[in-house]
Amino acid sequence: MIEPKYKRIILKLSGEALAGDKGFGIEENTIVSIAKEIKKIQEMNVQVAVVVGGGNFWRGRSSEGMDRATSDYMGMLGTTINALGLQDALEKIGVVTRVQTAIEMRQVAEPYIRRRAIRHLEKGRVVIFAAGSGNPFFSTDTTAALRAAEIEAEVILLAKKGVDGVYDSDPCKNTNAKKFEKLKYIDILNLGLGIMDSTATSLCMDNKIPLIVFGIDNPENIAKIIYGEKIGTQVREE
Ligand code: UDP
Secondary structure (H helix, E strand, O other), X not given: OOOOOOOEEEEEEOHHHHHHHHOOXXXXXXXXXXHHHHHXXXXXXXXXXXEEOOOOOOOXXXXXXXXXXXXXXXXXXXXXXXXXXXXXXXXXXXXXXXXXXXXXXXXOOEEOOHHHHHHHHHOOOEEEEEOOOOOOOOOHHHHHHHHHHHHOOOXXXXXXXXXXXXXOOOOOOOOOOOEEOEEEHHHHHHOOOOOOOHHHXXXXXXXXXXXXXXXXXXXXXXXXXXXXOOOOEEEEOO
């Protein structure tokens, strides 16, 4: 059996990744197929923590007229809906999970407690981090960087829908767009590549957290990366 390349990872799933072709909300077949892939890597004894986005419901910047902080809190609640959806999909196929929220909602899930999250991971439970960082003006990409640093994850797998890595321009608009195999964080900032916001990029860079940007349109990519296949774009500090 091939040894997994990583022991503890953060999988960042954007809200869009869960919406399938609907583009909004949760598409059940899509979430089930992602859950199956998570199960696969969890069965390889990889400790899996998932940070879920919320863009399939709401993004803070979706509203121009609304108070930004309020709008961001709405976005964070959206991520919690996704977290519960993913929890349900995972538990239905026998994967033990815990959802931890960065905004307390004890009737729904545990509050985020770092040491407890690590304990769950050590016991083989999949931990789903919901409600982002709990702070407005941040993104779930930044949350992924933050949680990766906190739980000492070896890598962040940044799942993207509709694109299979980082390009020098938008591949949907420019047929000549060039895909990067490897990148440094500083290049993302200097070239203004829109793959992650600058806060998330800096946090990863400062904490030397490797990142792999890959396409989730084929969820099997998750296991392939864990087996060490070079998929998507590898981003590192050096
Ligand atoms: N959000 C926030 N603080 C955080 C994480 C998320 O305010 O720490 C809000 C923000 O409004 C964001 C929304 O939640 O637009 C959904 O998250 P994100 O846009 O990162 O989701 P994704 O694009 O990954 O689906």
